[in-house]
Amino acid sequence: MLHTTSPIPPISHNSLRDQKIFHKVLDSLPEHIAVMDNDSTIVFVNQAWKTFADKNQLASENYGIGVKYIDLCKNTMGTEKKQAADIATKITTLLSGRIDVLAIDYPCHSPDRHRWFRLNLTWFMVNNERWAVAAHENITQLKETARILARKESKLKGILGTVPDAMCMFDPQLNIVWANEPAKEIFGPGIENNKCFTIFKRTSAPCSNCVVGNTFEDGKSHTGEYTHVNAENQQRTFLCRTSIAAYDQDNTPSLVMETLQDITDQKKMIQDLEQAKNRAEAGIKAKNDFLATISHEIRTPMNAILGMSRLALDADLSSDQYQRISHIQSAGKALMNIITDILDFAKIDAGNPVIKKETFQFGDIMEKIITENESTAKEKNIDLAYTFSHELPVFMEGDGSRLTQIIMKLVENAVKYTSAGEVTITSDITFQEGQDLWLTVTVADSGIGMTRDQLSRLFEPFTQADGSSDRIYGGTGLGLAIVKQITDAMNGKLRVKSKPGKGSVFTVSLPFSLSPATSVFSLPVETSADSHNNKPGTGPIMQNTFTDKKILIVDDDPVNREIVTAFIEKTGAKVQEADNGAKAVEQISSSQFHLVFMDLEMPGMDGCETTRKIRKLQVPWASDIPIIALTGHDPAQIQDQCLSAGMHDCLTKPINMEGLTKILDKW
Numbered sequence: 001m002l003h004t005t006s007p008i009p010p011i012s013h014n015s016l017r018d019q020k021i022f023h024k025v026l027d028s029l030p031e032h033i034a035v036m037d038n039d040s041t042i043v044f045v046n047q048a049w050k051t052f053a054d055k056n057q058l059a060s061e062n063y064g065i066g067v068k069y070i071d072l073c074k075n076t077m078g079t080e081k082k083q084a085a086d087i088a089t090k091i092t093t094l095l096s097g098r099i100d101v102l103a104i105d106y107p108c109h110s111p112d113r114h115r116w117f118r119l120n121l122t123w124f125m126v127n128n129e130r131w132a133v134a135a136h137e138n139i140t141q142l143k144e145t146a147r148i149l150a151r152k153e154s155k156l157k158g159i160l161g162t163v164p165d166a167m168c169m170f171d172p173q174l175n176i177v178w179a180n181e182p183a184k185e186i187f188g189p190g191i192e193n194n195k196c197f198t199i200f201k202r203t204s205a206p207c208s209n210c211v212v213g214n215t216f217e218d219g220k221s222h223t224g225e226y227t228h229v230n231a232e233n234q235q236r237t238f239l240c241r242t243s244i245a246a247y248d249q250d251n252t253p254s255l256v257m258e259t260l261q262d263i264t265d266q267k268k269m270i271q272d273l274e275q276a277k278n279r280a281e282a283g284i285k286a287k288n289d290f291l292a293t294i295s296h297e298i299r300t301p302m303n304a305i306l307g308m309s310r311l312a313l314d315a316d317l318s319s320d321q322y323q324r325i326s327h328i329q330s331a332g333k334a335l336m337n338i339i340t341d342i343l344d345f346a347k348i349d350a351g352n353p354v355i356k357k358e359t360f361q362f363g364d365i366m367e368k369i370i371t372e373n374e375s376t377a378k379e380k381n382i383d384l385a386y387t388f389s390h391e392l393p394v395f396m397e398g399d400g401s402r403l404t405q406i407i408m409k410l411v412e413n414a415v416k417y418t419s420a421g422e423v424t425i426t427s428d429i430t431f432q433e434g435q436d437l438w439l440t441v442t443v444a445d446s447g448i449g450m451t452r453d454q455l456s457r458l459f460e461p462f463t464q465a466d467g468s469s470d471r472i473y474g475g476t477g478l479g480l481a482i483v484k485q486i487t488d489a490m491n492g493k494l495r496v497k498s499k500p501g502k503g504s505v506f507t508v509s510l511p512f513s514l515s516p517a518t519s520v521f522s523l524p525v526e527t528s529a530d531s532h533n534n535k536p537g538t539g540p541i542m543q544n545t546f547t548d549k550k551i552l553i554v555d556d557d558p559v560n561r562e563i564v565t566a567f568i569e570k571t572g573a574k575v576q577e578a579d580n581g582a583k584a585v586e587q588i589s590s591s592q593f594h595l596v597f598m599d600l601e602m603p604g605m606d607g608c609e610t611t612r613k614i615r616k617l618q619v620p621w622a623s624d625i626p627i628i629a630l631t632g633h634d635p636a637q638i639q640d641q642c643l644s645a646g647m648h649d650c651l652t653k654p655i656n657m658e659g660l661t662k663i664l665d666k667w
Contacts, residue, residue, distance in 0.1 A: 032117075032136035038095055038129060040069040049136075056110060069134060080107055087119065094121055095132055105139065116143040166238075166260040169245055170196060170212050172253070183260070188231040200228040215242040215256045228260070236264045291346050296601065296632035298339050300557070303632070303654035306332045307563030310656070314570075336654060341478045348485040355489055359515045360400030362439070363392040366427070369404065373411050382415060383422040390429040395515040396439070402486050403510065407441055409479045410506050414445035418503070421446030435514040444505040450498040458496065459484040483508070546664055547572035550592070554584040554610065555599035555630060560653075564597060564630070567660050581605030585613050592621045595667055598647065599630045600638065608645035615646045626667040630655070 026033050027047040035044040045063050053063055064072060070091055076084035083106050094102050102121040109115055118139045123132045160167065166183035168176050174196050184191060191199045197206045206213060211222035223241045230236050238260040246255035309329040313322065370386055377384040407425075414423040423445045430438045450458065459481055487494045490510050498504035551573050555561045558579070565575045576593070578584040581602055588596070596614075600607035611627050626648045631638060635650040642650055651663055 029135075030137075031120075034064070034069060034134045034136075036069050036132050036134065038131070040071075040091060040095060040132070042067055042069055080109075083107075091121060091132075091134075094123055095130060097123070097130065105143075113140075115140045163259075165262070168196070168258050168260070170216075170256050170258065172216050174206060174210075174212060177255070186230050186236075186260075186262070187228075200226070202229050211240050211242045212256050212258055215244060216253050219244060219253055225263075236262055237267055239263045287346070291343055292633050295343050299632035299653040300560070302332065302336050302339070303563065304559045306336065306654040306656070307567075308559070311563065311566050341482060345478045345482050345485070348482065348489070355402060356399045357397055358400055359395060359397055359517045360403075361393045361395050362403075362427070363394065365400060365404050365407065366425070369408050369411055370425075372408070373415055377415050377423065380415070380418070381420055382418055384411075384415070384425075385422065386425040386427075388427045390427065394429065395517045396437070396512040397515045398510070398512040399490065402490060403439075406483050406486055406508055406510075407443070409483050410441075410443040410508070413479055414443050414447065414504070414506075418445045418447035421503070431514070437512055437514055438509055439512055440507065440509045442505060442507045444503065446503040449500045449502045449504055451500050455496065455498060459494075549573040549594040549664075550576070552576050552578060552584065552587060552593045552596045554578045554581065554596060554602075554607070556580055556602045557599070560599065560630070560655075564655060564660070567655065567657055568664070570657070571661065571664060573664070581607070581610030581613070584610055585617070588614050588622060588625070589617050589619055592619075593625060595664070596625060596627045597630050597651070598627050600633070600642075601631075608641060608647075611645045611647055628663055628667065 023044075023046075026035075026044070029046060030048055031046075032049040032052050033046040034042050034049060036042050042064050043066075045065060050063050052058070053060075060067070070088045073084040073088035073091070087104055087106065090099075090102050090104070093099055100122065102119070104119045104121075106117055106119060107115065108117050116139050118137045120135045120137065121132060123130055125131070160180055163180065164182060166186050167180040168183050168191070169178040171177050176192050176194055176196055176199065179187075179191050187199050196212065197203050201207060207226060209224065211224040214220075214222045221241065221243050223239065225237065225239055227235050227237050241259045241261075243257050244253045244255070245257040246253070248254045306329065309325050309332060312325045313329065317325065366386055366388075370384065374384055411423065411425060423443065426442045426444075428440045430440070432438065484494055487508055487510065492508060492510035494509075495507045496504060546568075551568055553561050553564050553568075553575060554577075555564070556579050561577050561579070565577065568575050573594075576587065576591075578587055582605060584596070584598070587593075598607040598611060602610070605613075607629060614622055614625070614627070616622075627646065629635075629638070629642045629647050629650045630653065631650055632653045635652055639650060648667060649663060651659055
């Protein structure tokens with residue numbers, strides 16, 4: 001029988017000194033150590049065993065020395081009883097010599113904390129007797145760390161599982177050491193432990209400018225676009241991004257992660273959209289070219305109709321003759337207004353609204369609008385009135401022509417749809433910071449009004465209040481659509497209120513700037529009194545005389561030349577004509593002119609080429625003589641072309657005295 005004070009027979013000699021050293025060594029270890037004989041009787045425990053027993057109220061007589069270790073396990077109570085019994089069985093197996101080492105992790109929880117220990121049990125022989133050492137290591141922190149790592153790994157797997165793109169990890173030799181499921185689905189399940197280029201490229205050499213290799217080389221993330229071959233032997237385009245996944249001890253990249261986003265369909269979609277965009281732009285260009293051609297082809301004959309009828313009205317006519325030609329003039333203007341609306345709507349609808357910035361006097365605009373609508377209002381017994389709550393004259397900067405167009409259409413509509421009663425126009429100005437202001441114009445009528453359903457469709461093109469209005473009132477249904485489009489293009493606001501049989505109220509608010517100007521050119525407005533003498537408008541226009549001016553008209557169309565010549569001669573200016581560009585160059589090289597009207601569309605040498613040749617003439621006046629383009633095109637579309645050729649301004653056909661006189665006064 002062994003004594004508890006001498007746990008193990010001495011290996012070499014039975015000296016007290018060796019036993020003390022042996023005890024000191026075991027006591028210095030952090031593990032809880034018990035030494036037992038071949039029937040598991042504990043013969044020695046170290047200090048760590050005793051300390052743990054004391055702290056956890058597990059201390060028994062002699063700390064279990066003399067008790068069989070197997071009995072301690074069998075007597076364990078609680079949730080760990082089953083595992084303790086299993087340990088006892090395995091200890092018996094070890095002490096029998098059938099196994100050499102036993103390692104078991106087991107819980108040893110206290111009321112206030114969870115603990116885990118690892119039992120390492122091994123046996124050895126001394127003097128032909130079998131002995132065993134049980135070392136209990138506290139692995140609670142290790143278990144906690146493992147639990148945290150497992151949770152993080154699970155979280156990472158969850159995150160990676162949501163990534164739809166292929167992901168691969170590479171070593172410095174470009175071997176795929178890991179791949180996610182999307183990568184395996186794209187390139188095949190056996191891609192790991194292969195060179196990337198043998199999988200992606202089916203080649204024996206790396207990609208040119210390989211982003212993975214670049215990241216290993218400089219330690220930076222890289223992005224590149226590559227064409228790879230998938231498992232179905234199809235070429236697909238991938239956007240590849242790299243990042244460093246791990247470093248060596250010398251802080252050099254040891255693993256690189258690559259994300260491969262399949263952008264084949266995206267690139268195809270972009271190409272399709274680009275092609276669709278090109279087709280749309282080609283269609284818009286064709287539409288714009290068609291509109292420009294139509295505009296020119298329509299305006300040229302309309303110039304003859306309106307110009308000649310206007311000249312005829314200035315002749316000595318009988319009352320019947322005057323009345324008939326007046327009808328031609330009115331019908332021509334109405335037709336020109338319809339054509340202008342259609343072309344204007346088409347240009348705005350194509351996304352080409354041109355908003356200019358010029359100085360204008362708001363009072364002149366309102367005077368013109370009232371004057372041009374008052375005769376129609378009188379014929380229908382409508383009281384047309386204008387009131388304002390601000391000072392006049394007021395000079396503003398903005399697109400006065402577009403403002404005129406908006407208010408004119410609103411007033412014309414109000415007069416058109418009012419059979420009796422009144423049309424009232426009011427204007428108000430709200431000043432902002434600096435020179436900015438908001439101009440608000442309201443047009444109210446006592447006309448037919450509109451239902452809620454009609455209001456919802458009010459600004460749709462080619463739409464009028466109802467089917468009957470097409471027959472009763474006529475028109476294209478474009479007027480209010482154009483007003484809405486122009487208002488939006490000018491960053492303004494348009495509102496309408498209406499009730500059937502009670503009339504309508506249109507309110508438009510537009511931003512402008514206050515101008516420092518104190519005057520702008522404005523032709524006298526033709527009044528009803530001016531038309532009683534069979535010569536409408538002749539009186540005020542003749543007040544602008546240019547008797548000391550010499551003007552050249554260059555146009556291949558004799559009718560156009562005749563009309564322009566007649567209008568200009570009314571101002572007192574002297575006129576010469578040229579029916580082609582070559583003659584114009586010849587005349588200007590030998591004679592000085594104060595102004596040149598140049599048709600753009602001429603056979604042989606067009607207006608722009610003629611202008612460039614004139615500018616190159618070696619005569620003093622050739623470089624700065626004002627040259628004005630005569631055109632049936634939209635001036636906004638050909639303005640840059642004209643200016644680059646050396647022209648100063650544009651006059652659009654059909655030509656009228658108002659526009660012509662304004663050009664003469666300006667230049």
